[in-house]
Amino acid sequence: MKKFLLFALFLLGMGWAISNFTGLATQGIYQSIVLDFQENIGEGAIAQQVEILQTKYQLSPRLNSEFSATDHVYIVQGDRQQLKLLKKNFAKYAEYIEPNYIYQTTDQGDYHSNLVPNDPLYGKQWNFRNIHVEKAWASTKGNGVTVAVIDTGVSQVPDLANTKFAVGYDFVSDRTEVIDDNGHGTHVAGTIAQSTNNNLGVAGIAYEASIMPLKVLSAEGGGTVTDIAEAIKYAADHQAGVINLSLGGAGESSAMSEAIEYAYNKGVVIIAAAGNANQNAAGYPARYPHVIGVSALDVMGAKTPYSNFGAGVDISAPGGVIDGDDEAGGILQNTIDPDTGESVFATFQGTSMAAPHVAGVAALLKASGLQSPDEIINVLKQSARPVAEDPFNHFGAGHLDAGEAVALAEKGQITFRDFFRWLRDNGYLNIRFWLDGGAIALVPKIAMMLGSYLLAWIIRNYFVFSWRSSFLHFGLIAGSSGLFFLKGFYIFDLPQWPMRVMGSSLTELGGTIQGSSVLNPLFASVLIPFVLIILLLSHPELKWLAIGSNIGVSSALAISAFLQPTIWGIGSGAIAQIFLLVNALLCFGLARLAVKPEVRLS
Amino acid sequence: MSMKITGKIDKKGFGMGTWALVSNSGEVYELKNAPAELKKKGLAVTVTGTIRNDVMTIAMIGPVLEVESFS
Secondary structure (H helix, E strand, O other): OHHHHHHHHHHHHHHHHHHHOOOHHHHOOEEEEEEEEOHHHOHHHHHHHHHHHHHOOOOOOEEOOOOOOOOOEEEEEOOHHHHHHHHHHHHHHEEEEEEEEOOOOOOOOOOOHHHOOOOOOHHHOHHHHHOOHHHHHOOOOOOOOEEEEEEOOOOOOHHHOOOEEOOOEEOOOOEOOOOOOOOHHHHHHHHHHOOOOOOOOOOOOOOOOEEEEEEOOOOOOEEEHHHHHHHHHHHHHOOOOEEEEOOEEOOOOHHHHHHHHHHHHOOOEEEEEOOOOOOEOOOEOOOOOOEEEEEEEOOOOOEOOOOOEOOOOOEEEEOOOOEOOEOOOOEEEEEEOOOOOOEEEEEEOOHHHHHHHHHHHHHHHHHOOOOOHHHHHHHHHHHOEOOOOOOOOOOOOOEOOHHHHHHHHHOOOOOHHHHHHHHHHOOOOOHHHHHHOOOOOHHHHHHHHHHHHHHHHHHHHHOOOOOOOHHHHHHHHHHHOOOHHHHHOOOOOOOOHHHHHHOOOHHHHHHHOOOOOOEOOOOOOOHHHHHHHHHHOOOOOOHHHHHHHHHHHHHHHHHHHHHOOOEOOOEOOHHHHHHHHHHHHHHHHHHHHHHHHHHHHO | OEEEEEEEEEEEOOOOOEEEEEEOOOOEEEEEOOOHHHOOOOOEEEEEEEEOOOEEEOOOOOOEEEEEEEO
16 A cells, blocks of 8 residues: 555646646747648638738738648747637647747757867867867766876876866885975876866866876886886786886886786786887886786877887877977876976976776776776777888887767667667657657656546445456556557667557557558447456466556546547547547456456455 | 086076076986076086986986086
8 A cells, every 4th residue: 555655646746747838839939830721621711711810800811832732831920829719719720729839949050069178278188188078078087086196296286177186105204195396297297187167277087087196106206116116016916907107117026016906907907008118128117917008109100219119019099208398299188397396387298197097988988887907908009090101110019099988888788878868869858759749748648547546446446356456556557558658769779669569558449550540440349458357366366467458448448538539430529539448448447347256245 | 427418508498497407419408406507508617526317307308417516
């Protein structure tokens, strides 16, 4: 009973919400009204009605266009009141009388244009356009992923004000406060997650991800492998999903190699810069197994003069080149001036800048649902734009492509986002579609379903009733309304009838496959419910399906009798109404009879 | 293990700038703990120092040479 009360409350709430909704009909803009006269009343009668419009209502009806003459579609000036008046007096001559809504183009522009951030210096970030980050932003911005920046520290510059931070650690000074005294770490963090769409400075790749600042390098820009190894373990133990190592050296270290294995086994993706010595083979830590080594590209996508190459390079990303005073080819982010400690927008170059591009995209992939480091490495490599001729392995798998990577990550998995996007793209998320679109008459459907539950509740008051049987609910819904919301769904290139069948009630099935809304007297009657009762009454469970169907059909027929009593072969007059009401009563009676034996048994 | 390297001082453009020693044979060393007097572009010097394989840096331009003295 409690469940039923809750359900009744839910229906009541839904009904209230719908009754309070102001649809397009009360919001749309119109200054004129369309009248479409019925052809079968004859040319003479139409001309007469047009004259009445002119003389009695002082309107000047005109054909909508030269093509409207055969259909007799007229336009008259008028507002809401006029529309009411015309509907009242001309309904019997017209196919429809409705507002002549003014449609406007929606100013949404290009699909990706709303993904171009408003950061004023974004135009200088050629590197982000080169990796197609806007396409990736259409799906994810890295929310929920933590990226550890193991570097010179990260200072809270103004363009990191909206960026989320995880608790970090300063391994150089052994304290929890992590301040950048070099400018490098803050710049790297900026590429990964600079505050974006904040009308300030520049953008970051995974700007909804969190930065975990771990300081291991001094103001001079160097640090020991011991500190770096500890920082890697710290990150793995504190839920970092991605580690960026824009640092390197020549020495192999088992402490570091162990730390990397530890983090990898905890599911952390580790990215490191290949090094800036223009030498064959990446340095450490880029060359360790399970570390993605990144070489650096210039604006044109060529290897930068400084970037290491060869063994250990897994992928390439923008690192930029600063040519004397010409900084346009560098990577621009917000950082600090180490001499003054003040915020500056500075252009840097290096494989240090290339690695955080990959780290940012790895965060996007993690946010897209990829879990293991291997999966992420595979997707990064597979989605990279390959370089045809690369005899020295300047580029690894190719040029990093954020857009393709995220697309590949989401391929095959139908994400909630895809479903949501599909709904949105097809207009299903707009409630006006449901109420005004004409795809389904929502109010009668709700009334039918409500009615069926009301009838079931009435019977329940007199007889023992099993609300718990899901067959009963299935019957109630199938009989009364069907899964009516399915009717509004159209999927490209698929036949429409399966959706219509699932979306129809038993009473509507007769016309469903052809897509007709006229009721078929065989289906819109007691016939099917009666057959169901005969077939299923002896079954202890399935009989509830039959009973539910009876009650549901009863409700649907009764409501149809008042709202849309058009029956094939009978028409839409009083006879049709009586036919529907009698059948509704028969269904209800059958349901009562079918429930009765339960009383005797109990 | 101390070693002596002769060459010219250079400043490489990584991060805010990194001081380097380019040896006469063309090898690039990243200078660690370089005193202010050494930070002069084009200065011809002989640096005495130790290679620090246990240090990693943001510059990644070559072996890290910790300066002990120079002449």
